[in-house]
Amino acid sequence: SCQLQGDFPNRGFCVSTVAMSPDQEGPGSVCYDVCNPDHQPQDYTVNGNGGADLANHISQAMVAQVRAGLNNNVSCPRELGLANSMQKCPPGEHCSDKLLHKFKVPSGQGMCVVAGASSSGQACFNMCDYRIPPSRFAEGAHQGIALHVMNFRNSGACQAKPWLPWVISLVVLLLIGACCGLVIYSALVDASPCSSPAYQAESKEGITSQVAGTQMESSNGGVREFALVALAVEIIFAIKLLCLAFEHRQVIKNKAQSATAALRAFTLRPQASKCSAEELVRLEEVRQLRVQMIPYYMVCCVVVSQFVLLAARYSATTHGWLQPGSYWTTLALSVVNMAFLFNPLVVSTSTMGFWYVLHMTSCAGYLTPWSVTPAQALNASMAVLACILLAPRPFLVIGCNLGISILLLARAMTETWALPGCDLFDSLYTLLCGEVMSLILTISMAFLLDGILHQKVRHETRHKNTTAQLGAASSLLNLTCDAIIELDANLRITEDSPQLAAMLLRDRPGSTVKGMTFTQLMPTEHEAARAYQILSSGSAGSAASQTSAGSDEASIHANAFHTRLMDSCSSKFRTEVFQVAYSKVDGQVHHLIGLRDFTDQTPLAGERAMDAMESCTKASTDEFEAPKPFPSWQEVERKGLMTPEPDSSESECEDNNTASTFQATSGDGTVLLYIDMHGVRVASASLTVAHMCGKDLADVFLEKGLEMLRHIWLEASGQQADTIRPFRRIKVRCGKDQYSKISGRVELAKTQAGELYLLVYFKPTRRWIIVGGVLDVW
Known part of the structure; x- marks a missing residue:
């Protein structure tokens, strides 16, 4: 930094354009004001090595952060309007379409970041660019952005490929192929001698032998070559099919066994009269789903039958293309379908079978010699596919x-299906093949539709059961927790919670916790990462159980863990989190979270709950290295738990015969020691332990407890910031050769005169009372 002329504190920046080696600092030849709008962020360089130099990149990013109002020490006047440009793309938010196009980032993958190399001080980075670390996205953004980027990368969104262009391309190719096939088919039909009126007249008079001979001669050319090539292709296909079958023989065996078991279970499925109550309810719901779809089918039948009736009337009065039987069959079916228009209730769960048989009878009437000719039978037989909506059973x-x-x-066995010369398409062969394919397709679609409807009913039933269970879980959590919230798959709070807002002291008018990430409520990144890991494991367990098991209970996963939350006053409090992870109908995993403040209470889950504060505690001690010769207080505590005292004659203060006294002195149980670390003594204490006042710390704490207090004192007094450190099972003296173990927390306190003290809060596992001036433990 450098000093500017005038009252501009901390706004001077030394700028140099001289090329230097990376390990040397450039001489600052010019002093720029970081808030000068005449200069862009990329103008603030510490050497002339270009924007790719790391030092220049850092300096430009610092200037951009200052102008965006993200620096706590240096700020620019609002009148300059330097922070207005950042409002268009706040760090940590998704990029607009304009920025996505400018920085060539795919839609849905861009995030706004602070960038000194940009003229506006902002840029749009691709979250799927693994060359950019997640911490780069968190610069100048709110807490939890790095976790959000990691979660986005692990969700599989970066590997997703756009499918819509491929689908559109496939549809276009199919349409082009269909058009080409239609043109070729029309050309073949027009070129066929059967299409000419002269040939039809000659065929009726019996002049067909010469044409048949000509057709035979023209059709025999290249038959042998075609047969050999087709045989070779079929042999190659058979060999490849055998190789695939041998390679996947175990899979094929398992599939065959599964299909056999499913077929056996389907054939042994009890009839409606023998079904259980649950099976009867499911069958009735399947019928109701069919009834809901039937109106659309019936309306289509009414409209189509009226068009067919119109075409039949036109044919009967002009050229007589249709047979006489089809007229009356069409008329009868139109009248029957019109009954649905006058009374839609004629189609119900009890009459679906009757309507299906009636429609199939009409289709059979169309296929009789009285209605259609042999050439028209194939088109009429395809109408049976749509009738499966009316069938209550696949059988x-x-x-x-x-x-x-x-x-x-x-x-086919009693009628003639083609004229002798017209063998462009063998009518009999085409009809039989088409009928077999239609039969297989219709039966397959009937079973498929029945299976889909049953599966839909099962999913709806499972959803209803899950909803009821979650309602019961919510009611139970309301009895034991201070706040209930719901998190989505990204751990964002879905609805506002006044109870949580009150816990976090954010219950001011207009404030809301909706949309916040749950991990943002935690004081440190280590605790947030640990809580994210625990919640994610619950999500994975819920999704896996839902995929592998079909029971309603398998799709719900419950868990409990301990962590800390931080309110709007930066006060931290211990919180017990009860989690219920479940999957919704769309497959998204949600979390029902119950929060309970147990700072001065006993946790309900006890040892069964995981501790999300362990990694935080360890990480916090790694950040502040303990001065020699004192080890870290966590190490002291760990040694105190694992290493026995050298004096084996010491015994823990305990008297099982004084249970009544223990109950008589019950209460909150939390006591306070006011410790003067300069005088190494207890300055004051709660009434329960008032006899400790004035005692030296060596007469109260053992050596490991003293080292813990010294380390906390050196760490806290050096920072002079809000410091709260928990401890557990520290040994204190309670008599000759006797000790007890206490757990609680240590805080740094400051008097009006500016003196620093330590406040030790603890809640011993046994009640302490004063008996004859001697501290006893009951």
């Missing part, structure tokens, strides 16, 4: 379609 579809197939087979 009814099998019976009706087999009847139609038998009818067509009988006609």
Whole structure:
């Protein structure tokens, strides 16, 4: 930094354009004001090595952060309007479409960041660019952005490929292929001698032998070559099919066993009269779903039958293309379908089977010799596919379609299907192949539709059961917790919670916790990462259990852990978190969270709850290295738990015969020691332990406890900031060769005169009372 002329504190920046080696600092030849709007952030360089130099990159980013109002020590006047540009893209928020286009970032993957190399001091970075560390996105942004970027990268969104262009391309190719096929088919039909009126007249008079001979001669050319090539292709296909079958023989075996078991279970499924109450309810719901779809089908049937009736009337009065039977069959079906328009209730769960048989009978009437010619039978047989919506059982579809197939087979054996010369498409062969394919397709679609409807009903039933269970869980959590919230898959709070706002002292008018990330409420990144790991494991367990198991209980995963939250006054309090992870209908995992402040209480989950504060505690001690010769107080505590005292004659203060006295002195149990670290003594204490006043610390604490206090004192007094350190099971003296273990927290206090003291709060596991001036433990 450098000093500017005038009253501009901390706004001077030494700028140099001289090229230097990376390990040397450039001589500051010019002093720029970081708030000068005449200069862009990229103008603030510490050497002339260009914007790619790390030192220049850091200096430019610092200037951009100052102008954006993200620096706590240096700020620019609002009148300059330097921070207004940052409002267009606040750090940590998603980029606008304009910025996405400018920085060439795919939609949904851009995040606004502070960038000194940009003229506006901001840029749009791709969260899927793994060359950029997550910490780079967190510069100048609110807490939790680095975790959000890591979560985004782990969610699989970066590997997702756009599918819509491929689908559109496929549809376009299919349409082009269909058009080409239609043109070729039209050309073949026009070139066929059967399409000419002269040939039809000659065929009726019996002049067909010469044309048949010509057709035979023209069709025999290249038959042998075609047969050999087709045989070679079929052999290659058979060999490849055998290789694949041998390679995946175990998979095929498992699939065959699963299909056999499913078929056996389906055939052994009890009838409606023998079904359980739950099965009867599911069958009734499946029928109700069919009834909900039937109106659309019936309306289509009414409209189509009216068009067919119009075409039949036109044909009957002009050229007579249709057979006489089709007129009356069309008329009868139109009248029957119109009954649905006058009374939609004629189609219900009890009459679906009747309507299906009626429609299939009409289809069979169309296929009789009285209604259609052999060439028209194939088109009429395809109408049976849409009728499966009316069938209450797949077996009814099998019976009706087999009847139609038998009818067509009988006609194929007794009637002539083509003129001798018109073998462009063999009508009999085409009809039989088409009927077999139609039969297989119709039966398959019937079973598929029935399975889809049953699966839909099962999912809805599971959703209802899950909703009821979550309602019961919410009611139970309301009895034991201070606040109840719901988190989405990204751990964001879905709805506002006045109880949580009151806990965090954010219950001012207009404030809300909706949309906040749950990990933002935690004081340190280590605790946030630990809580994120625990919640994510619950999400993975819920999703895996839902995928692997079909029970309602398997899709819900419960968990409990301990962590700390921080309110708006930066005060930290211990919180017990009860988590219920569950999957919604759309597959998204949500969390029902119950929060309970147990700073001065006993946790309900006890040892079964995981501790999300362990990694935080360890990380916090790593940040502040303990001065020699004192070890860290966590190490002292750990040694105190694992290493016994050298004097084996010491015994823990305990008297099992004084239970009544223990109950008589029950209360909150929290006591306070006011410790003067300069005089190494207890300055004051709660009434329960008032006899400790004036005692030396060596007469109260053992050596490991003293080292813990010394280390906290050196650490806290050096920072002179709000310092709260928990401890557990520290040994204190309570008599000759006797000790007890206490747990609590240590805070730094400051008097009006400016003197620093330590406040030790603890809640011993046994009540302490004064008996004859001697401290006893009951």
